[in-house]
Amino acid sequence: MTTMTLAGAINAGLRAAMERDSKVLLMGEDIGPLGGVFRVTDGLWKDFGGERVMDTPLAESGIVGTAIGMSMRGYRPVVEIQFDGFIFPAFDQITTSLAKMHYRSRGAITLPVVIRVPFAGGIGAVEHHSESPEALFAHTAGLRIVSPATPQDGFDMIQQAIASPDPVMFFEPKARYWDKGEVDTDRVAAQLSSEGGASSATDEMAHARVAREGSDVTIVAYGPTVRLALQAAALLDGEGASVEVIDLRTISPLDTETVVRSARKTGRVIVVHEAPSAFGTGAEIASRVTEEAFFHLHAPVLRVGGFHAPYPGSKLEHDYLPNLDRVLDAVDRVLMH
Amino acid sequence: MSATGPLSDEGLIRLLDRTGARLEDPFFSQYAKDLTDDDLRRFWREMTLTRAFDNEATSLQRQGELGLWVPALGQEAAQIGSGNAVRKPDFVFPSYREHGVALTRGIDLPVILKMFRGIEHGSWVPSEHSFHLYTLVIGAHTLHATGYAMAMDRDGLVASGKPENDGAVICYFGDGATSQGDVNEALIFAAVNNAPVVFFCQNNQFAISEPTTRQSRVPLADRGKGVGIPSVRVDGNDVIASYAVSNWALQYARSGAGPVLVEAFTYRMGAHTTSDDPTRYRTRADEAYWAERDPIARLTTYMENAGILPDEYREEVAQEAKGLGRRTRELVKTWPAPSKTEMFEHVYAEPHATVDAERAWFERYERSFLEAHS
Numbered sequence: 005m006t007t008m009t010l011a012g013a014i015n016a017g018l019r020a021a022m023e024r025d026s027k028v029l030l031m032g033e034d035i036g037p038l039g040g041v042f043r044v045t046d047g048l049w050k051d052f053g054g055e056r057v058m059d060t061p062l063a064e065s066g067i068v069g070t071a072i073g074m075s076m077r078g079y080r081p082v083v084e085i086q087f088d089g090f091i092f093p094a095f096d097q098i099t100t101s102l103a104k105m106h107y108r109s110r111g112a113i114t115l116p117v118v119i120r121v122p123f124a125g126g127i128g129a130v131e132h133h134s135e136s137p138e139a140l141f142a143h144t145a146g147l148r149i150v151s152p153a154t155p156q157d158g159f160d161m162i163q164q165a166i167a168s169p170d171p172v173m174f175f176e177p178k179a180r181y182w183d184k185g186e187v188d189t190d191r192v193a194a195q196l197s198s199e200g201g202a203s204s205a206t207d208e209m210a211h212a213r214v215a216r217e218g219s220d221v222t223i224v225a226y227g228p229t230v231r232l233a234l235q236a237a238a239l240l241d242g243e244g245a246s247v248e249v250i251d252l253r254t255i256s257p258l259d260t261e262t263v264v265r266s267a268r269k270t271g272r273v274i275v276v277h278e279a280p281s282a283f284g285t286g287a288e289i290a291s292r293v294t295e296e297a298f299f300h301l302h303a304p305v306l307r308v309g310g311f312h313a314p315y316p317g318s319k320l321e322h323d324y325l326p327n328l329d330r331v332l333d334a335v336d337r338v339l340m341h
Numbered sequence: 342m343s344a345t346g347p348l349s350d351e352g353l354i355r356l357l358d359r360t361g362a363r364l365e366d367p368f369f370s371q372y373a374k375d376l377t378d379d380d381l382r383r384f385w386r387e388m389t390l391t392r393a394f395d396n397e398a399t400s401l402q403r404q405g406e407l408g409l410w411v412p413a414l415g416q417e418a419a420q421i422g423s424g425n426a427v428r429k430p431d432f433v434f435p436s437y438r439e440h441g442v443a444l445t446r447g448i449d450l451p452v453i454l455k456m457f458r459g460i461e462h463g464s465w466v467p468s469e470h471s472f473h474l475y476t477l478v479i480g481a482h483t484l485h486a487t488g489y490a491m492a493m494d495r496d497g498l499v500a501s502g503k504p505e506n507d508g509a510v511i512c513y514f515g516d517g518a519t520s521q522g523d524v525n526e527a528l529i530f531a532a533v534n535n536a537p538v539v540f541f542c543q544n545n546q547f548a549i550s551e552p553t554t555r556q557s558r559v560p561l562a563d564r565g566k567g568v569g570i571p572s573v574r575v576d577g578n579d580v581i582a583s584y585a586v587s588n589w590a591l592q593y594a595r596s597g598a599g600p601v602l603v604e605a606f607t608y609r610m611g612a613h614t615t616s617d618d619p620t621r622y623r624t625r626a627d628e629a630y631w632a633e634r635d636p637i638a639r640l641t642t643y644m645e646n647a648g649i650l651p652d653e654y655r656e657e658v659a660q661e662a663k664g665l666g667r668r669t670r671e672l673v674k675t676w677p678a679p680s681k682t683e684m685f686e687h688v689y690a691e692p693h694a695t696v697d698a699e700r701a702w703f704e705r706y707e708r709s710f711l712e713a714h715s
Contacts, residue, residue, distance in 0.1 A: 112467065
């Protein structure tokens with residue numbers, strides 16, 4: 005086990021993937037000598053060269069579109085979108101080309117492209133630098149949407165995403181980049197080098213994790229809100245409420261089974277994400293829990309998320325984002341039933 | 342028709358004029374030098390077959406057998422000329438009107454209609470024909486073509502030292518597409534990466550109803566200048582010039598010299614699609630002007646005058662065209678509708694829980710009707 009930050013773990017995972025497979029390339033803005041604006045690709049340009057760590061023109065659609073073309077010849081491009089709010093010029097390439105090529109070619113073409121997106125807020129950034137657009141992509145079939153919350157998942161899942169034959173959008177919680185954790189660097193290497201490694205990696209990436217067991221309330225979180233959910237659970241432990249925390253890890257596919265199993269146990273579900281609640285991932289979870297665990301529920305499924313307003317200036321972001329008080333408020337409300 | 346700006350015929354490379362007379366070009370003639378009489382007969386045959394197929398497809402749409410058809414009428418020279426300059430290991434990215442190019446890539450033309458009959462979105466394996474699927478999102482594929490070309494370069498297929506082994510990409514798009522961000526980004530990415538890609542713009546003068554003057558105030562080939570890509574305007578109704586310019590452009594790209602922009606100036610003689618009505622936005626005089634510049638008529642006149650289009654050959658091709666029309670008509674009606682669960686196939690390469698769950702539900706739902714009736 006090694007101690008790493010989330011950013012360091014993703015960096016180490018990228019390095020391992022590039023060492024394992026010479027077809028893995030990184031593409032993006034400022035990812036070369038600078039190492040990316042968050043330094044996630046730090047050192048890789050120096051060690052692998054500009055041919056494999058490519059500083060691209062400043063055009064997101066162009067980056068994703070050319071990555072698609074390169075992957076058609078067997079390359080495995082890992083694209084960095086500099087900030088969440090700048091992904092929209094590439095929205096068309098991602099949703100109409102990347103997501104659909106395998107389908108429209110009836111399986112003849114696979115596009116193993118990974119799109120890394122530093123996402124979500126809480127770092128005092130300017131406009132368009134703190135958004136959570138994952139639900140916009142989860143609505144499109146053909147994409148896998150994942151988000152690591154821990155250094156271990158950052159290390160494992162980036163390699164699994166690269167190994168997967170499907171396009172994967174990899175949402176990295178930028179506020180958690182410098183959180184540290186223990187990382188086992190051997191397990192995923194063994195998985196990927198074994199027979200059927202890409203399939204088992206894709207499958208593992210499609211499952212949620214019970215981050216803490218509990219019996220009264222389930223809090224479903226992913227990416228930046230997992231730590232928040234665990235803080236709430238720890239606090240409530242002393243007050244006699246037992247909270248189960250599910251780290252979703254994957255939004256598409258959604259691991260309904262793990263969420264529903266927990267819902268049947270606790271009867272109370274709260275979904276916490278930074279993205280606006282309206283029409284979001286939480287709404288999808290609420291719907292699935294209602295469909296599959298209706299008679300086990302003691303309370304309505306609640307959502308704690310961003311509001312249906314543009315992401316505000318950073319002086320207001322801690323009121324806009326889910327915080328401990330709002331999560332505890334939601335727990336109080338479900339426990340009233 | 343002395344148009345200016347993007348509709349001018351200034352600077353067009355032309356090796357066959359509208360009366361069917363051969364012209365010389367100090368630079369490009371050498372790139373058509375290798376054409377034999379047999380080659381010209383093949384061009385003539387392929388243009389004739391493309392048009393016959395095209396007309397049959399329009400009829401089938403009118404008869405309700407196709408949801409839509411996209412005629413290439415009038416663009417046969419640009420397509421057959423450029424398509425014949427492609428060779429292994431080149432790769433082609435078409436837009437959605439490149440039926441002539443498809444023919445040169447060995448696609449059995451009727452298969453194209455599966456898409457227009459709503460059976461599936463693509464009906465050939467791109468790698469088998471070095472011909473990507475049609476792309477309906479205007480200009481999106483120019484970036485895929487650029488990325489593909491960058492990968493060919495990496496794979497050692499460009500400037501390898503053995504020119505016969507080298508390859509390049511040719512990417513087709515229209516005048517309307519030149520306004521898309523993706524096309525401009527493709528030009529930039531290709532330029533800075535020195536990618537071996539030929540951007541082949543068929544300026545057929547209309548983006549559905551909008552004339553090219555709604556897209557540009559300068560000839561479209563000028564778009565290459567700003568990004569440092571050599572650009573050529575060619576008479577797209579001249580199959581020999583279209584071949585020569587494409588031949589040069591592909592050789593240039595294969596040699597490692599970088600991308601090229603070709604603007605083939607042509608005219609969409611038919612409608613944009615069978616849902617369109619060109620009488621609302623262009624005149625009969627315009628159409629008559631361009632009818633005199635019909636690409637097939639021009640080649641026919643030249644070959645007749647040169648004595649290289651014997652009656653027996655014409656008859657043979659006429660019969661082949663008739664046969665293709667008949668086979669197309671018959672084949673279209675024999676294609677079974679896809680099975681209902683095909684919509685769940687190939688959404689992902691690996692299993693996906695949502696797709697699996699919805700498919701399982703749908704299958705149960707469908708079965709419930711059978712059970713209700715049994």
